[in-house]
Amino acid sequence: MSRAAVTGAQAGLISCETCKLLTRPLDAEHAGHCPRCGAALEVRRFQSLQRTWALLIAAAICYIPANLLPVMVSNTFATSDAETIMGGVVFLYTSGSWPLALIVLVASVMVPLGKLLALAYLLVSVQRGMAGRHHERARLFRIVTFIGRWSMLDVFVDTFTVALVQLQPLMSVLPGPGVLFFAAVVVLTMLAAETFDPRLIWDSATHMEKQDD
Known part of the structure:
Protein backbone atom coordinates (compact mmCIF):
# COMPACT_ATOMS: atom_id res chain seq x y z
CA MET A 1 0.00 0.00 0.00
CA SER A 2 1.47 3.37 -1.10
CA ARG A 3 2.18 6.00 1.49
CA ALA A 4 0.79 9.54 1.21
CA ALA A 5 3.19 12.34 0.36
CA VAL A 6 4.84 14.11 3.26
CA THR A 7 3.46 17.61 3.80
CA GLY A 8 5.60 20.69 4.34
CA ALA A 9 4.48 20.94 7.97
CA GLN A 10 5.49 17.31 8.59
CA ALA A 11 8.89 18.01 7.03
CA GLY A 12 9.38 21.07 9.23
CA LEU A 13 9.10 23.53 6.35
CA ILE A 14 7.02 26.67 5.90
CA SER A 15 5.91 28.56 2.80
CA CYS A 16 6.27 32.34 2.60
CA GLU A 17 2.87 33.98 2.06
CA THR A 18 4.45 36.72 -0.08
CA ARG A 45 -2.46 32.56 10.27
CA PHE A 46 -3.30 33.78 13.77
CA GLN A 47 -6.98 33.19 14.66
CA SER A 48 -7.80 32.54 11.01
CA LEU A 49 -11.16 30.88 11.63
CA GLN A 50 -12.37 33.45 14.17
CA ARG A 51 -11.46 36.41 11.98
CA THR A 52 -12.93 34.87 8.85
CA TRP A 53 -16.20 34.04 10.64
CA ALA A 54 -16.44 37.62 11.97
CA LEU A 55 -15.92 39.15 8.53
CA LEU A 56 -18.26 36.65 6.88
CA ILE A 57 -21.09 37.29 9.34
CA ALA A 58 -20.68 41.05 8.89
CA ALA A 59 -20.82 40.60 5.09
CA ALA A 60 -23.96 38.47 5.36
CA ILE A 61 -25.64 41.17 7.46
CA CYS A 62 -24.73 43.88 4.92
CA TYR A 63 -25.94 41.69 2.04
CA ILE A 64 -29.58 42.15 3.09
CA PRO A 65 -29.78 45.97 2.91
CA ALA A 66 -27.52 45.91 -0.15
CA ASN A 67 -30.33 44.16 -2.04
CA LEU A 68 -33.30 45.85 -0.36
CA LEU A 69 -32.15 49.48 -0.44
CA PRO A 70 -31.89 51.46 -3.70
CA VAL A 71 -28.47 51.60 -5.28
CA MET A 72 -29.31 54.43 -7.67
CA VAL A 73 -31.79 57.33 -7.58
CA SER A 74 -32.64 59.08 -10.84
CA ASN A 75 -34.28 62.49 -10.64
CA THR A 76 -36.01 64.21 -13.55
CA PHE A 77 -38.05 67.40 -13.75
CA ALA A 78 -41.25 65.53 -12.89
CA THR A 79 -40.32 62.22 -11.28
CA SER A 80 -37.83 60.58 -8.97
CA ASP A 81 -37.15 56.84 -9.26
CA ALA A 82 -35.12 54.66 -6.88
CA GLU A 83 -33.81 51.35 -8.21
CA THR A 84 -32.55 48.37 -6.26
CA ILE A 85 -30.15 45.85 -7.78
CA MET A 86 -32.94 43.46 -8.74
CA GLY A 87 -35.05 46.39 -9.93
CA GLY A 88 -32.25 47.37 -12.25
CA VAL A 89 -31.95 43.79 -13.51
CA VAL A 90 -35.68 43.69 -14.28
CA PHE A 91 -35.53 47.08 -15.99
CA LEU A 92 -32.61 46.04 -18.19
CA TYR A 93 -34.32 42.78 -19.11
CA THR A 94 -37.67 44.38 -19.99
CA SER A 95 -35.95 47.10 -22.02
CA GLY A 96 -34.25 44.48 -24.19
CA SER A 97 -30.75 44.59 -22.70
CA TRP A 98 -30.88 41.03 -21.40
CA PRO A 99 -27.11 40.37 -21.76
CA LEU A 100 -26.36 43.35 -19.50
CA ALA A 101 -29.15 42.28 -17.14
CA LEU A 102 -27.56 38.82 -16.92
CA ILE A 103 -24.13 40.29 -16.22
CA VAL A 104 -25.46 42.51 -13.42
CA LEU A 105 -27.47 39.61 -11.95
CA VAL A 106 -24.47 37.30 -11.87
CA ALA A 107 -21.90 39.88 -10.71
CA SER A 108 -24.08 41.73 -8.20
CA VAL A 109 -26.35 39.04 -6.76
CA MET A 110 -25.13 35.52 -7.49
CA VAL A 111 -21.37 36.08 -7.08
CA PRO A 112 -21.54 37.75 -3.62
CA LEU A 113 -24.04 35.15 -2.41
CA GLY A 114 -21.91 32.35 -3.82
CA LYS A 115 -18.82 33.73 -2.06
CA LEU A 116 -20.69 33.85 1.25
CA LEU A 117 -21.87 30.26 0.88
CA ALA A 118 -18.48 28.99 -0.34
CA LEU A 119 -16.54 30.57 2.51
CA ALA A 120 -19.09 29.33 5.05
CA TYR A 121 -18.73 25.80 3.62
CA LEU A 122 -14.93 25.97 3.84
CA LEU A 123 -15.06 27.20 7.44
CA VAL A 124 -17.51 24.51 8.53
CA SER A 125 -15.57 21.77 6.74
CA VAL A 126 -12.33 22.81 8.46
CA GLN A 127 -13.90 23.11 11.90
CA ARG A 128 -15.61 19.73 11.60
CA GLY A 129 -12.43 18.08 10.27
CA MET A 130 -14.18 16.90 7.12
CA ALA A 131 -12.36 14.03 5.44
CA GLY A 132 -11.90 13.81 1.69
CA ARG A 133 -12.47 16.26 -1.18
CA HIS A 134 -9.44 18.31 -0.15
CA HIS A 135 -8.44 19.11 -3.72
CA GLU A 136 -11.98 20.25 -4.53
CA ARG A 137 -12.10 22.51 -1.48
CA ALA A 138 -8.70 24.00 -2.27
CA ARG A 139 -9.86 24.64 -5.84
CA LEU A 140 -13.05 26.25 -4.51
CA PHE A 141 -10.98 28.62 -2.38
CA ARG A 142 -8.88 29.64 -5.39
CA ILE A 143 -12.07 30.35 -7.35
CA VAL A 144 -13.42 32.52 -4.53
CA THR A 145 -10.25 34.61 -4.41
CA PHE A 146 -10.15 34.92 -8.22
CA ILE A 147 -13.72 36.12 -8.76
CA GLY A 148 -13.58 38.57 -5.85
CA ARG A 149 -12.19 41.33 -8.07
CA TRP A 150 -15.28 41.20 -10.33
CA SER A 151 -17.79 41.68 -7.52
CA MET A 152 -17.60 45.49 -7.73
CA LEU A 153 -19.13 45.57 -11.22
CA ASP A 154 -22.46 46.97 -10.03
CA VAL A 155 -20.73 49.73 -8.08
CA PHE A 156 -18.66 50.63 -11.16
CA VAL A 157 -21.79 50.79 -13.33
CA ASP A 158 -23.51 53.08 -10.83
CA THR A 159 -20.43 55.30 -10.56
CA PHE A 160 -20.10 55.72 -14.32
CA THR A 161 -23.82 56.41 -14.66
CA VAL A 162 -23.74 59.05 -11.93
CA ALA A 163 -20.72 60.71 -13.54
CA LEU A 164 -22.18 60.73 -17.06
CA VAL A 165 -25.83 61.60 -16.42
CA GLN A 166 -25.67 64.97 -14.71
CA LEU A 167 -27.98 67.32 -16.61
CA GLN A 168 -29.27 69.32 -13.69
CA PRO A 169 -31.88 70.66 -13.28
CA LEU A 170 -33.37 68.51 -16.07
CA MET A 171 -31.98 65.17 -14.90
CA SER A 172 -29.55 63.84 -12.31
CA VAL A 173 -28.53 60.42 -11.08
CA LEU A 174 -27.31 59.89 -7.53
CA PRO A 175 -25.98 56.77 -5.77
CA GLY A 176 -28.36 55.23 -3.26
CA PRO A 177 -27.61 53.92 0.22
CA GLY A 178 -27.57 50.36 -1.11
CA VAL A 179 -24.25 51.06 -2.84
CA LEU A 180 -22.49 51.52 0.49
CA PHE A 181 -23.80 48.21 1.83
CA PHE A 182 -22.97 46.44 -1.43
CA ALA A 183 -19.42 47.81 -1.38
CA ALA A 184 -19.16 46.69 2.26
CA VAL A 185 -20.20 43.15 1.25
CA VAL A 186 -17.54 43.04 -1.45
CA VAL A 187 -14.77 44.39 0.79
CA LEU A 188 -15.70 42.18 3.74
CA THR A 189 -15.82 39.00 1.62
CA MET A 190 -12.45 39.86 0.08
CA LEU A 191 -10.97 40.38 3.54
CA ALA A 192 -12.57 37.12 4.71
CA ALA A 193 -10.89 35.27 1.84
CA GLU A 194 -7.57 36.86 2.80
CA THR A 195 -7.84 35.93 6.49
CA PHE A 196 -8.84 32.33 5.75
CA ASP A 197 -5.81 30.05 5.84
CA PRO A 198 -6.19 27.38 3.09
CA ARG A 199 -3.51 25.27 4.77
CA LEU A 200 -6.13 24.37 7.38
CA ILE A 201 -7.86 22.31 4.68
CA TRP A 202 -4.84 20.04 4.45
CA ASP A 203 -4.40 19.86 8.22
CA SER A 204 -7.59 17.82 8.42
CA ALA A 205 -6.25 15.48 5.72
CA THR A 206 -3.05 14.95 7.71
CA HIS A 207 -5.08 14.31 10.86
CA MET A 208 -7.15 11.65 9.13
CA GLU A 209 -4.02 9.97 7.76
CA LYS A 210 -2.59 9.74 11.28
CA GLN A 211 -5.82 8.17 12.51
CA ASP A 212 -5.70 5.59 9.69
CA ASP A 213 -2.13 4.69 10.66
Whole structure:
Protein backbone atom coordinates (compact mmCIF):
# COMPACT_ATOMS: atom_id res chain seq x y z
CA MET A 1 0.00 0.00 0.00
CA SER A 2 1.47 3.37 -1.10
CA ARG A 3 2.18 6.00 1.49
CA ALA A 4 0.79 9.54 1.21
CA ALA A 5 3.19 12.34 0.36
CA VAL A 6 4.84 14.11 3.26
CA THR A 7 3.46 17.61 3.80
CA GLY A 8 5.60 20.69 4.34
CA ALA A 9 4.48 20.94 7.97
CA GLN A 10 5.49 17.31 8.59
CA ALA A 11 8.89 18.01 7.03
CA GLY A 12 9.38 21.07 9.23
CA LEU A 13 9.10 23.53 6.35
CA ILE A 14 7.02 26.67 5.90
CA SER A 15 5.91 28.56 2.80
CA CYS A 16 6.27 32.34 2.60
CA GLU A 17 2.87 33.98 2.06
CA THR A 18 4.45 36.72 -0.08
CA CYS A 19 6.95 35.09 -2.44
CA LYS A 20 5.99 31.41 -1.84
CA LEU A 21 9.54 30.41 -0.96
CA LEU A 22 9.68 27.13 0.96
CA THR A 23 12.03 27.52 3.91
CA ARG A 24 12.70 26.17 7.38
CA PRO A 25 11.52 28.29 10.35
CA LEU A 26 13.90 29.35 13.08
CA ASP A 27 11.99 27.50 15.81
CA ALA A 28 8.47 26.34 16.68
CA GLU A 29 7.46 29.57 18.45
CA HIS A 30 9.15 32.18 16.25
CA ALA A 31 9.16 31.31 12.57
CA GLY A 32 11.31 34.31 11.68
CA HIS A 33 11.39 36.07 8.31
CA CYS A 34 11.66 34.91 4.72
CA PRO A 35 15.32 34.91 3.59
CA ARG A 36 14.30 36.04 0.08
CA CYS A 37 11.71 38.83 0.55
CA GLY A 38 11.95 39.53 4.29
CA ALA A 39 8.24 38.99 5.01
CA ALA A 40 7.26 37.60 8.40
CA LEU A 41 6.69 33.84 8.29
CA GLU A 42 3.59 32.25 9.82
CA VAL A 43 3.09 28.54 10.36
CA ARG A 44 -0.64 29.23 10.41
CA ARG A 45 -2.46 32.56 10.27
CA PHE A 46 -3.30 33.78 13.77
CA GLN A 47 -6.98 33.19 14.66
CA SER A 48 -7.80 32.54 11.01
CA LEU A 49 -11.16 30.88 11.63
CA GLN A 50 -12.37 33.45 14.17
CA ARG A 51 -11.46 36.41 11.98
CA THR A 52 -12.93 34.87 8.85
CA TRP A 53 -16.20 34.04 10.64
CA ALA A 54 -16.44 37.62 11.97
CA LEU A 55 -15.92 39.15 8.53
CA LEU A 56 -18.26 36.65 6.88
CA ILE A 57 -21.09 37.29 9.34
CA ALA A 58 -20.68 41.05 8.89
CA ALA A 59 -20.82 40.60 5.09
CA ALA A 60 -23.96 38.47 5.36
CA ILE A 61 -25.64 41.17 7.46
CA CYS A 62 -24.73 43.88 4.92
CA TYR A 63 -25.94 41.69 2.04
CA ILE A 64 -29.58 42.15 3.09
CA PRO A 65 -29.78 45.97 2.91
CA ALA A 66 -27.52 45.91 -0.15
CA ASN A 67 -30.33 44.16 -2.04
CA LEU A 68 -33.30 45.85 -0.36
CA LEU A 69 -32.15 49.48 -0.44
CA PRO A 70 -31.89 51.46 -3.70
CA VAL A 71 -28.47 51.60 -5.28
CA MET A 72 -29.31 54.43 -7.67
CA VAL A 73 -31.79 57.33 -7.58
CA SER A 74 -32.64 59.08 -10.84
CA ASN A 75 -34.28 62.49 -10.64
CA THR A 76 -36.01 64.21 -13.55
CA PHE A 77 -38.05 67.40 -13.75
CA ALA A 78 -41.25 65.53 -12.89
CA THR A 79 -40.32 62.22 -11.28
CA SER A 80 -37.83 60.58 -8.97
CA ASP A 81 -37.15 56.84 -9.26
CA ALA A 82 -35.12 54.66 -6.88
CA GLU A 83 -33.81 51.35 -8.21
CA THR A 84 -32.55 48.37 -6.26
CA ILE A 85 -30.15 45.85 -7.78
CA MET A 86 -32.94 43.46 -8.74
CA GLY A 87 -35.05 46.39 -9.93
CA GLY A 88 -32.25 47.37 -12.25
CA VAL A 89 -31.95 43.79 -13.51
CA VAL A 90 -35.68 43.69 -14.28
CA PHE A 91 -35.53 47.08 -15.99
CA LEU A 92 -32.61 46.04 -18.19
CA TYR A 93 -34.32 42.78 -19.11
CA THR A 94 -37.67 44.38 -19.99
CA SER A 95 -35.95 47.10 -22.02
CA GLY A 96 -34.25 44.48 -24.19
CA SER A 97 -30.75 44.59 -22.70
CA TRP A 98 -30.88 41.03 -21.40
CA PRO A 99 -27.11 40.37 -21.76
CA LEU A 100 -26.36 43.35 -19.50
CA ALA A 101 -29.15 42.28 -17.14
CA LEU A 102 -27.56 38.82 -16.92
CA ILE A 103 -24.13 40.29 -16.22
CA VAL A 104 -25.46 42.51 -13.42
CA LEU A 105 -27.47 39.61 -11.95
CA VAL A 106 -24.47 37.30 -11.87
CA ALA A 107 -21.90 39.88 -10.71
CA SER A 108 -24.08 41.73 -8.20
CA VAL A 109 -26.35 39.04 -6.76
CA MET A 110 -25.13 35.52 -7.49
CA VAL A 111 -21.37 36.08 -7.08
CA PRO A 112 -21.54 37.75 -3.62
CA LEU A 113 -24.04 35.15 -2.41
CA GLY A 114 -21.91 32.35 -3.82
CA LYS A 115 -18.82 33.73 -2.06
CA LEU A 116 -20.69 33.85 1.25
CA LEU A 117 -21.87 30.26 0.88
CA ALA A 118 -18.48 28.99 -0.34
CA LEU A 119 -16.54 30.57 2.51
CA ALA A 120 -19.09 29.33 5.05
CA TYR A 121 -18.73 25.80 3.62
CA LEU A 122 -14.93 25.97 3.84
CA LEU A 123 -15.06 27.20 7.44
CA VAL A 124 -17.51 24.51 8.53
CA SER A 125 -15.57 21.77 6.74
CA VAL A 126 -12.33 22.81 8.46
CA GLN A 127 -13.90 23.11 11.90
CA ARG A 128 -15.61 19.73 11.60
CA GLY A 129 -12.43 18.08 10.27
CA MET A 130 -14.18 16.90 7.12
CA ALA A 131 -12.36 14.03 5.44
CA GLY A 132 -11.90 13.81 1.69
CA ARG A 133 -12.47 16.26 -1.18
CA HIS A 134 -9.44 18.31 -0.15
CA HIS A 135 -8.44 19.11 -3.72
CA GLU A 136 -11.98 20.25 -4.53
CA ARG A 137 -12.10 22.51 -1.48
CA ALA A 138 -8.70 24.00 -2.27
CA ARG A 139 -9.86 24.64 -5.84
CA LEU A 140 -13.05 26.25 -4.51
CA PHE A 141 -10.98 28.62 -2.38
CA ARG A 142 -8.88 29.64 -5.39
CA ILE A 143 -12.07 30.35 -7.35
CA VAL A 144 -13.42 32.52 -4.53
CA THR A 145 -10.25 34.61 -4.41
CA PHE A 146 -10.15 34.92 -8.22
CA ILE A 147 -13.72 36.12 -8.76
CA GLY A 148 -13.58 38.57 -5.85
CA ARG A 149 -12.19 41.33 -8.07
CA TRP A 150 -15.28 41.20 -10.33
CA SER A 151 -17.79 41.68 -7.52
CA MET A 152 -17.60 45.49 -7.73
CA LEU A 153 -19.13 45.57 -11.22
CA ASP A 154 -22.46 46.97 -10.03
CA VAL A 155 -20.73 49.73 -8.08
CA PHE A 156 -18.66 50.63 -11.16
CA VAL A 157 -21.79 50.79 -13.33
CA ASP A 158 -23.51 53.08 -10.83
CA THR A 159 -20.43 55.30 -10.56
CA PHE A 160 -20.10 55.72 -14.32
CA THR A 161 -23.82 56.41 -14.66
CA VAL A 162 -23.74 59.05 -11.93
CA ALA A 163 -20.72 60.71 -13.54
CA LEU A 164 -22.18 60.73 -17.06
CA VAL A 165 -25.83 61.60 -16.42
CA GLN A 166 -25.67 64.97 -14.71
CA LEU A 167 -27.98 67.32 -16.61
CA GLN A 168 -29.27 69.32 -13.69
CA PRO A 169 -31.88 70.66 -13.28
CA LEU A 170 -33.37 68.51 -16.07
CA MET A 171 -31.98 65.17 -14.90
CA SER A 172 -29.55 63.84 -12.31
CA VAL A 173 -28.53 60.42 -11.08
CA LEU A 174 -27.31 59.89 -7.53
CA PRO A 175 -25.98 56.77 -5.77
CA GLY A 176 -28.36 55.23 -3.26
CA PRO A 177 -27.61 53.92 0.22
CA GLY A 178 -27.57 50.36 -1.11
CA VAL A 179 -24.25 51.06 -2.84
CA LEU A 180 -22.49 51.52 0.49
CA PHE A 181 -23.80 48.21 1.83
CA PHE A 182 -22.97 46.44 -1.43
CA ALA A 183 -19.42 47.81 -1.38
CA ALA A 184 -19.16 46.69 2.26
CA VAL A 185 -20.20 43.15 1.25
CA VAL A 186 -17.54 43.04 -1.45
CA VAL A 187 -14.77 44.39 0.79
CA LEU A 188 -15.70 42.18 3.74
CA THR A 189 -15.82 39.00 1.62
CA MET A 190 -12.45 39.86 0.08
CA LEU A 191 -10.97 40.38 3.54
CA ALA A 192 -12.57 37.12 4.71
CA ALA A 193 -10.89 35.27 1.84
CA GLU A 194 -7.57 36.86 2.80
CA THR A 195 -7.84 35.93 6.49
CA PHE A 196 -8.84 32.33 5.75
CA ASP A 197 -5.81 30.05 5.84
CA PRO A 198 -6.19 27.38 3.09
CA ARG A 199 -3.51 25.27 4.77
CA LEU A 200 -6.13 24.37 7.38
CA ILE A 201 -7.86 22.31 4.68
CA TRP A 202 -4.84 20.04 4.45
CA ASP A 203 -4.40 19.86 8.22
CA SER A 204 -7.59 17.82 8.42
CA ALA A 205 -6.25 15.48 5.72
CA THR A 206 -3.05 14.95 7.71
CA HIS A 207 -5.08 14.31 10.86
CA MET A 208 -7.15 11.65 9.13
CA GLU A 209 -4.02 9.97 7.76
CA LYS A 210 -2.59 9.74 11.28
CA GLN A 211 -5.82 8.17 12.51
CA ASP A 212 -5.70 5.59 9.69
CA ASP A 213 -2.13 4.69 10.66
